[in-house]
Amino acid sequence: MAMPKWERIARIFLCVLGLFLSVYALHVELSRERNPDYRAMCDLGESVSCSKVFTSRWGRGFGLVQLFVAKDSPLNQPNSVLGLMFYTLQIGLGLSLSKKAVMLLVSSSWVSVAGSLYLAYILAFVLGDFCMVCVSTYIINFALLFTNLRRRTAIEGMKEKAE
Template sequence: MAAADIPVWERKVRMFLGVFGLILSLYALHVELSREHDPEYRAMCDLGESVSCSKVFTSRWGRGFGLVQFFVAKDSPLNQPNSVLGLVFYTLQLGLGLSLSKKAALFLVLSSWVSVAGSLYLAFILAFVLGDFCMVCVSTYAVNFALLFTNMKRRSAIEGQKKKAG
């Protein structure tokens, strides 16, 4: 399977999802940093008391999924905003999406499963702990599920090609 063999739909979908994920992550980071510097900052996604992305991003769960702080200091460089993790994830999805190797396909699928697990965890926190609705967060969850689907299709196609060639 050569790079030219990647279906056009997949290239377009992966590019859209990766770039959209990067934009969402950059915006989330911008909101969090702006709110840290100015507690009165109001983001475009802050539509009301229970529809507030800045409330979510600046909550304990907005950094290290709310879990890292149990292992390192709250202000440790290891306790990064979730949006920074998103930037790394979407960059890897775009970069590794250019490779048609079996290992890259496996990594794409496994990392997507981790992102979906994180999305489900954070969606639970959003709904049942914070009692909030965050449009940026929900959009990110949708991107993660769509990337999982795309990556599973890629892996199946590569596996199918390997079987035909072998």
């Protein structure tokens, strides 16, 4: 079974965009740590500020890792680093048509969507902020879940036809 062209294009587009946004988020966070007066392109106002979000407690390890390790622990990485790993994993696994790869694609997508919902809640109800970069990554994560579920359905359909 060959991967449909739409899926390959969608996956590459979504993952490259996700990687770009993750690199940008990491740049903003590191720039803001070095210079507290740094103003990112995505900082449009008091309640529309991505740098405020990225440098908040929830910008590293989802705000949860520091409950178990020190705030400056190597385990407490910026969420953008997790995004880089996730989108790289999605591209790499997306090249394989194996059932195990599909299972990992779908399960990692569900984890990313759960993380997106959690962070969207934090963004709206705890920080009271709007972060265009964050919301864009949430949309990408939902789109990747949709893409991965479609692949799983296609592979299951191929299996049924073979039997």
